[in-house]
Amino acid sequence: MIAKINLKEQGLTETTPRLAVLKAMEANTAQHMSADDVYRYLLERDRPLPMSTVYRVLAQFEQAGIVERHSFDAERTKQVYELKDSEHHDHMICIKCRSVHEFLDPQIESRQIEIVENLGFSLTDHSLNLYGICAGCDRKDAQSEEAIKQ
Amino acid sequence: MIAKINLKEQGLTETTPRLAVLKAMEANTAQHMSADDVYRYLLERDRPLPMSTVYRVLAQFEQAGIVERHSFDAERTKQVYELKDSEHHDHMICIKCRSVHEFLDPQIESRQIEIVENLGFSLTDHSLNLYGICAGCDRKDAQSEEAIKQ
């Protein structure tokens, strides 16, 4: 399901830092990784890379279309990256546990295009983030409320 | 159309800085204001406020539900604020001229709720930003392309 990414095919020479960051991303497809996550992953499991290089390589990857950058978290500004090999999707973020659920809704996707067309606007990109409380946290909330009542 | 905002009703004492920031926001409902925009507006038209106070007051307003904070601009992290007296709406941002168009689509709004309900998630907030090129910039683009051909 994950297409093997070849740096050369993306117009990037294969250097040690780039391969390391790519490996870090491929080893963590289940999560959205901050630059710091990548940094720490490499520090622990591979060889350390300076943060500036991590950022630089991620920026190169973003330009090459290998990764996508998001900023969830309406308050904080920390950015996260994910490999772009899967299909486009939007995100649902739990404001309690920070977990992120991915989804794709064809109705919303196509409606967006209709909206912009009606305004002579051409769409290049979009970001839809839903914020709320996930099923797991909701359950925990209910439990602790009950506990307080005792 | 703009409901007069009363600080006391929002649980905030009426201090000079707070009234000044509120006036700045009310005088600029047509745009989304950065903290710096507010700072400069007050510097020029009113009395100067330190940036830290501008930020603090905007944060207080956000908590009180008087303003809403957004971060458009997928790359940069600069945040902007707008008075929350109008109805909820989403944003369409021109990546050329940075102009922002506001819209509200009932279909998308209700679809979002359906999506989260199906997942036992409870929705507290959302942000939908469409990025692209506005009609005006599109026209200018076409013109300059023609000019190059000559």
Next chain:
DNA sequence: ATACGAATGCGAATCAGTCGCAATACCATT
């Protein structure tokens, strides 16, 4: 007018991310 807590002004600090530049690594060519 007084007193107390809340809010402000000031500058220092933080935080994420970027930049300049000398040292190094790639890679095509001998």
Next chain:
DNA sequence: AATGGTATTGCGACTGATTCGCATTCGTAT
């Protein structure tokens, strides 16, 4: 395999946006 020129890296310094600490001042209820 050595060479050379370019692209990339490592390092630290730097930036811009935002936040914090704390002494001072303001707002409000006596």
